[in-house]
Amino acid sequence: MRGLSLYIMREMLAPISFIALALTGVAWLTQSLRFVDEVVRGMPATSFLKITMLLLPSVLGMTLVLALFFGTIYAFHRLYAESELLVMWACGWSTGGLGRPALTLAALFCLVLYGLGLWLSPWGLRSVKDLQHEFQGSFLSVALQEGRFNSVGDGLTVYVRERLANGELAGLLVHDQSDPESPVTFMAERGALVDTKDGPRLLLVKGNRQVFGSDGRTPQFLFFDRNLVDISDRSEESDDLWFGAKERYLGELFAAPDGDRDLRKQGRLIAEGHHRLAFPLYALTLTLIAMTGVLSGEYDRRRRAWRLIVTGACGVGVLLAAMGFTYLAASDARAIPLIYANVAIPALVAAWLMRRNYLRRHASADLAAGLAR
Incomplete structure (x- = not known):
């Protein structure tokens, strides 16, 4: 049994790793483009590389969740398409037993996401802000090009x-x-x-x-x-004395306002704090959704593609709702429970559907055995 669990986990890790690397590469390139102008203005290549690496933890959270979700769908679909799941069911493995390796991997991802969201991501973004402030003067020295009207600051x-x-x-x-x-x-x-x-x-x-x-x-x-x-740069966003919501640690997000600016942004800070606590749990929720989409229902290859499309749409919809509820909670504190409900309700529904499908399949097998006798 243990060997079969390890086999399922190995089957999941390959697509998860590929998707994570691809999405992280795209996100890293997108973030890097923000600083191309600074390189043109004279930023050293080593500083540019350091800044872009410090930005990675802030994008890894979303890329890891998406990689886990789509990697789980791909791995179980491959097992399904090659009839390996049928053999496992025939050997007595329940849906819960098949899903245990996936949920174990999701729990590990959940711990990694907490480390990223609670420590690495804000540390990286704060370090980037410090580096930008450090190089601001040197950037300006080469940014003022002769014979041109140079836009500087606000x-x-x-x-x-x-x-x-x-x-x-x-x-x-x-x-x-x-x-x-x-x-x-x-x-x-x-x-x-x-x-x-x-x-x-x-x-x-x-x-x-x-x-x-x-x-x-x-x-x-x-x-x-x-x-x-x-x-x-005198714009509010560039004030190095004030850290934004994504640049603060969890304790700072829930701390009492320190000054008028903190008071104005308090709703955004609190919403970000609740989002940080809830987001890693999406690793478990999306894994349950992925397994439900692949393992539930009858063995029917003709409707397989449609079921996978619906499963993918449900997972992406849950993540979009997470961002929407966080944005809503920033302006209305009554929406904060929706941040946690969006994690819990889809997970409970997915678990209930898998349980119902397992009982239905088990009852069908018992009925077929009874008729055979």
Whole structure:
């Protein structure tokens, strides 16, 4: 019996590994494309590779769940198509006995997913944010291309006529419209990028500051010898002092709000915490759905494809509902129980269907044996 269980697990691991590698490769490539511009701007290749590797734990959760689900369907379908399941049933193996190796593997995946979601994923995303902040100043130093209007940060445009050999910038124009009601324009003969404790700044030398008067039409000029302009990314998403929901550990998600921004995002943080607790359990739920789709019903090759399509659609639908309920719970705390119900109810229904099918098949076998006598 133990040998047969190991055989089923080996049959599952091959397709699961292939699907996981394929999906992870696609997800890794997609995440990497976000940083191609930074490589063009001068990010070292080693830093780019480090960032993309740190992003892997955040995508592995979904890819492993999908790989387990579709790998289970493929493995049991192959056993079914080659009549190996019929032999196992004839040898006295119940549906529960056939599903035990799959559920054991799903339980191991569940533990891995908890490790990813509760520790590795937030650690990786926090490390990426730290690296981005570390290289922000150096990115800007090569991002300001001469002869072009360079978009920097939120509502900030910088024009550089020429980059000098000593690193200085000549012929500068800076237009700041982060506040649409009072845009500001700076012009300077020369300047340079400097690093300060508050982030990168653009030092302007011998220039003027232009704003419009109260009538919105008359420009007002203020001439200066030296002036510092903040050109760091001032968008809310880039604030390195505040970690988003996916960048926080579980305890931080349920902690009391620390500041106004935490208070505004509290619903999102709590919803993410409940999602982290529930998501690894989908390894068990989707495995039950996969086994139900393959092992339930009569032995009928003609309707097999349709049953597999329905099984796949059910599994994907459950995962989509999980994301939908998490999004809903972020704005309405009353939806939080739906996050857990979406895990439990499909699993219970799948287990009930498998149990009913086993009892029906067992009753049919007893009736056939009775008629034979």
